[in-house]
Amino acid sequence: MLAKRIIPCLDMIEGRVVKGVRFVNLIDAGDPPELAVAYEAEGADEIVFLDITASYEERDILIDVVQRTSDQLFIPFTVGGGIRTVKDIQSILKAGADKVSINTAAVKSPEFIQKSARVFGSQCIVSAIDAKRVYVDIDAPLGNRIVIETPEGLCWWEVYIYGGRTPTGIDAIQWAIKVEELGAGEILLTSMDYDGTKDGYDLPLTKKVVQRTKVPVIASGGAGAIQQIVDVFKITDASAALAASIFHFREIAILDLKKELQNNSIPIRL
Amino acid sequence: MVNLAIVNYEMGNLKSISSGLKKVGAEVQITKDPNALIAADGIVIPGVGAFGDAMKNLAPLQPTILEEISNGKPFLGVCLGAQLIFEESTEFGLHKGLAILKGYIERLPETVIAPQIGWNQLIIQQFDNPLVEGVENYSYVYFVHSFYPVPENPDIIVAKTDYGLEFASIVAQDHIFATQFHPEKSSAVGLHILENFINFIKQ
Numbered sequence: 001m002l003a004k005r006i007i008p009c010l011d012m013i014e015g016r017v018v019k020g021v022r023f024v025n026l027i028d029a030g031d032p033p034e035l036a037v038a039y040e041a042e043g044a045d046e047i048v049f050l051d052i053t054a055s056y057e058e059r060d061i062l063i064d065v066v067q068r069t070s071d072q073l074f075i076p077f078t079v080g081g082g083i084r085t086v087k088d089i090q091s092i093l094k095a096g097a098d099k100v101s102i103n104t105a106a107v108k109s110p111e112f113i114q115k116s117a118r119v120f121g122s123q124c125i126v127s128a129i130d131a132k133r134v135y136v137d138i139d140a141p142l143g144n145r146i147v148i149e150t151p152e153g154l155c156w157w158e159v160y161i162y163g164g165r166t167p168t169g170i171d172a173i174q175w176a177i178k179v180e181e182l183g184a185g186e187i188l189l190t191s192m193d194y195d196g197t198k199d200g201y202d203l204p205l206t207k208k209v210v211q212r213t214k215v216p217v218i219a220s221g222g223a224g225a226i227q228q229i230v231d232v233f234k235i236t237d238a239s240a241a242l243a244a245s246i247f248h249f250r251e252i253a254i255l256d257l258k259k260e261l262q263n264n265s266i267p268i269r270l
Numbered sequence: 271m272v273n274l275a276i277v278n279y280e281m282g283n284l285k286s287i288s289s290g291l292k293k294v295g296a297e298v299q300i301t302k303d304p305n306a307l308i309a310a311d312g313i314v315i316p317g318v319g320a321f322g323d324a325m326k327n328l329a330p331l332q333p334t335i336l337e338e339i340s341n342g343k344p345f346l347g348v349c350l351g352a353q354l355i356f357e358e359s360t361e362f363g364l365h366k367g368l369a370i371l372k373g374y375i376e377r378l379p380e381t382v383i384a385p386q387i388g389w390n391q392l393i394i395q396q397f398d399n400p401l402v403e404g405v406e407n408y409s410y411v412y413f414v415h416s417f418y419p420v421p422e423n424p425d426i427i428v429a430k431t432d433y434g435l436e437f438a439s440i441v442a443q444d445h446i447f448a449t450q451f452h453p454e455k456s457s458a459v460g461l462h463i464l465e466n467f468i469n470f471i472k473q
Contacts, residue, residue: 001432003389003410040457045389071289076412076455096285098414098455121319123385123414186387214383239388269389269410 003269004233004261005045005240006254007218008247010035012051012081015061033069039247040075042254045269047073048101048188048242051081052163059088063095070096078126080188089116093124101126101188104161107168107175110182117183126218127184130164131157131172131205132192146173150204157205164192176209176217187213188242191221198224198246200231207236218242226252226260233266272471275310276300277335277351279327282318287348290454294465304334312344312471315351316454318414321359321375324350325367332368339370344445344471349415352441352448356419371443372422382434384416390451392429392439399428400470401440401447401463411439411449411456411463418450445470 011018016030036047049069051062059082066079079092080101089100106113106127117125133155136142145156157172176187189209191202201219210217216239219232223243229252232241246252261268276288278300288298291314298314299306307313313335317324328335339345347355356367359375367375378384389410394402418437421427431439431450439450447467453460 001391002386003391005388067285070285074290074293074454074461075457076414076452093283094285096283096289098283098286123318123387185385216383216387 001267002239003045003267004238005218006043006229006257006268007046007048007240007242008039008044008254009048009050009220009242009244011244012049012062012065013053014058015065018052032065033072036069036073036077039254040073043258043270044075044247044254046075046240047077049077049079049081050101051079053082059091063091066092066095066097078188080126080128086116086119089120093120099124099126099186101128102184103128103130106179106182107159107161107170110178113179113182113184117185122183122185125184126186126188127176127179128188128190129172129176129179130160130190130192131202132160132164132167133202133205134158144174145171146208148204148208160192172205173208173212177212180213180215184215186216186218186239188218188220194222195220196245197222200224200228201238201241203232203235206232206238210237216240224251226257229257230261230264230266233261234264271295271297272311272468273297273299273309274312274314275307276314276316277307277328277331278302279315279317279324279331281324281327281350282316284316286452287314287316287454290461290464291468294461294468296464296468302331304331307331307334307338310343312346312467313338314346314348315354316348317350317354319350321350321353321361321367321417322363322365324354325365328354328368336368336370339446342445344467345370345447346467347446347448348454349450349452352450353417353419355446355448356421359417361417370446371426371441371448373420375417376420377417378415378433379435386413386415386433388413389456390431390433390439392431393436394429396428396442399440399442401442401449401466402428403466403469405459405462405466409459411451411453411459413439413451415450419448
């Protein structure tokens with residue numbers, strides 16, 4: 001049976017992991033490959049690197065990180081952040097990454113996903129979607145937006161780009177349907193409302209996107225406790241759960257998390 | 271030291287399989303040179319991509335690969351490389367394979383999500399096969415695929431995997447081994463399988 005995946009995410013600037021990471025026994029806690037290897041040893045199923053380097057000119061540093069990671073890491077890893085061209089994808093995959101995640105460039109030019117999927121195969125194209133709730137009145141004119149009644153109120157979800165800085169007016173659930181049509185092999189769905197809150201994943205959003213698409217959906221944003229990760233797998237059919245700080249700061253050990261998932265009859269690789 | 275030739279035919283990630291094999295002690299050469307295949311202790315065909323394109327790219331090396339394997343050289347096919355050793359595939363039209371093993375390549379049915387991406391279990395059928403020595407039954411390994419092999423002779427199936435349907439995830443016949451999953455992405459279990467392949471060559 002296909003297992004649910006647990007994915008730690010590492011944010012990097014200029015080849016260094018940002019936000020502190022509290023690991024013991026590491027020579028260099030800021031070195032992405034070394035951290036990724038430590039996570040593999042703990043039972044992570046996959047790693048996501050998100051390059052948030054402001055300058056596009058620093059790409060050589062990223063390529064070096066990808067190469068060093070692929071020499072040592074024996075689980076799949078995805079690289080995202082600032083990917084704009086087919087050439088960007090090619091250099092990252094050639095350096096040894098298994099997948100790339102595309103966000104802003106896809107929103108600005110949807111055919112980029114189509115082209116990338118055709119050249120490299122859907123299996124290595126992850127569409128990253130940053131979504132934020134827009135609460136509405138029941139009487140408001142909503143056009144073709146997908147509106148859902150959540151415990152917090154009636155809302156739709158808007159796609160944001162440029163690292164969550166720029167709203168686009170695009171309906172996130174419809175965008176998810178669209179990226180699948182264009183050939184994305186997976187959707188990395190981040191709730192901007194819940195990211196950093198530790199209140200748990202945005203379950204109504206995750207559930208709806210899973211329902212409306214056939215590709216694997218990675219839930220992201222909000223994980224703060226083991227029970228919330230159990231919930232995202234019990235309440236939605238998400239394929240994977242991504243988290244950053246709770247793993248980095250040892251608030252949750254991956255092994256403990258996986259044991260608890262297994263206790264809840266969720267298929268997991270132990 | 272075991273010296274392996276990884277066939278470079280411009281299909282997918284050659285670096286990862288190379289890193290994996292190095293990690294378990296092999297010396298590897300990524301090559302297009304027939305003489306390098308002849309000189310190597312074993313041949314590995316990795317690969318991700320379309321069957322038809324792969325066969326086209328592989329054509330110049332096909333006679334050497336077939337001859338070396340028929341002379342008893344150990345072989346490991348991974349993912350697409352595991353599919354190419356069968357007789358034919360219907361991926362985007364009918365394509366002839368290397369036909370080292372009897373059987374064909376089938377698409378995952380409409381009833382399941384394709385590609386299968388993620389960790390799934392090995393249901394071992396032949397515990398005495400050297401490739402799975404020391405591998406626990408129901409171990410998880412990493413898959414990325416939309417097609418799977420259907421061997422004519424079920425006796426060559428070393429392990430199956432259940433993805434709504436059961437398919438052959440490891441096949442082996444004498445010195446010929448093939449895995450539908452990616453051992454180089456399957457953490458400790460995958461490295462163990464690669465090490466078993468190296469040990470088989472050493473014996």
